[in-house]
Amino acid sequence: MESPESGKGTASGDRDWRDRWWVFGLLALVVWVGVRLLLSGLHAWPSALVGGVIYVGWLTWWMRRRRKRDARAVGTDADNVPGMDRRILKGGDVPDDPAEREAMARLVDRRQERLVRNRRWAFPLLAVIFFGTSGLWFAAGSATSGGVMLAAAVVFMSWMVWQHRRTLRRLEDMRRRLAEQPPVRA
Structure with missing residues (x-):
C-alpha cells in the first residue's frame, strides 16, 4: 500500500481523505466553534455555530476556487492539486x-x-x-x-x-x- 505522501493514485479516483473539501470544512468548523466556546463560554454556542458555518462556508468556497484556478493554470484536475502539493512539499516521488x-x-x-x-x-x-x-x-x-x-x-x-x-x-x-x-x- 502506498503512503499518503507518495501521491500515488492522484490520476485515478483514489483520493486521499485529507484532500476532500468537506474534511477541510469540518475541521475548520470544529476549530472555529471550539475556540469561540473557549473564549466566550458554553452559553455562546448558538452564535459560535452560526458564525462558524458562515466562516467555514466562505473558507471552503475560497479553498475550492483556489484549487480550480491552480488546476486550470497547471493543466490538471482540481482534485489532483492537493496530492501534487503534498508530493512537492513532502519530497514525494x-x-x-x-x-x-x-x-x-x-x-x-x-x-x-x-x-x-x-x-x-x-x-x-x-x-x-x-x-x-x-x-x-x-x-x-x-x-x-x-x-x-x-x-x-x-x-x-x-x-x-x-x-x-x-x-x-x-x-x-x-x-x-x-x-x-x-x-x-x-
Missing part, C-alpha cells in the same frame, strides 16, 4: 507520466512565484502588526504585555522566515529532481 511531470513542474513554478511575490508585502505587514502591537503596549505603560507581545512577535516572525525558506528549499529540490530524472516512456 517524481511522476513517471510526462503530462503529470509537466503539470507538477508548472505547479512548482506557480508556488515559487507566489511565495516570492507575496513575501514582498506579507513579511513587512506582519512585522508592522506584531511589532507595532508590542510598541503600543509599551506606549500604553504595560511593560508586561508589551514584553510578551514582543517575544511572541520575534518567535512568530522567526518561524515564518524559517517556514518560508524551508518551503522554497523544497520547491527547488522538486524542480531539480524533475529536471534530473527523464520521464519514462511507455
Whole structure:
C-alpha cells in the first residue's frame, strides 16, 4: 500500500481523505466553534455555530476556487492539486507520466512565484502588526504585555522566515529532481 505522501493514485479516483473539501470544512468548523466556546463560554454556542458555518462556508468556497484556478493554470484536475502539493512539499516521488511531470513542474513554478511575490508585502505587514502591537503596549505603560507581545512577535516572525525558506528549499529540490530524472516512456 502506498503512503499518503507518495501521491500515488492522484490520476485515478483514489483520493486521499485529507484532500476532500468537506474534511477541510469540518475541521475548520470544529476549530472555529471550539475556540469561540473557549473564549466566550458554553452559553455562546448558538452564535459560535452560526458564525462558524458562515466562516467555514466562505473558507471552503475560497479553498475550492483556489484549487480550480491552480488546476486550470497547471493543466490538471482540481482534485489532483492537493496530492501534487503534498508530493512537492513532502519530497514525494517524481511522476513517471510526462503530462503529470509537466503539470507538477508548472505547479512548482506557480508556488515559487507566489511565495516570492507575496513575501514582498506579507513579511513587512506582519512585522508592522506584531511589532507595532508590542510598541503600543509599551506606549500604553504595560511593560508586561508589551514584553510578551514582543517575544511572541520575534518567535512568530522567526518561524515564518524559517517556514518560508524551508518551503522554497523544497520547491527547488522538486524542480531539480524533475529536471534530473527523464520521464519514462511507455
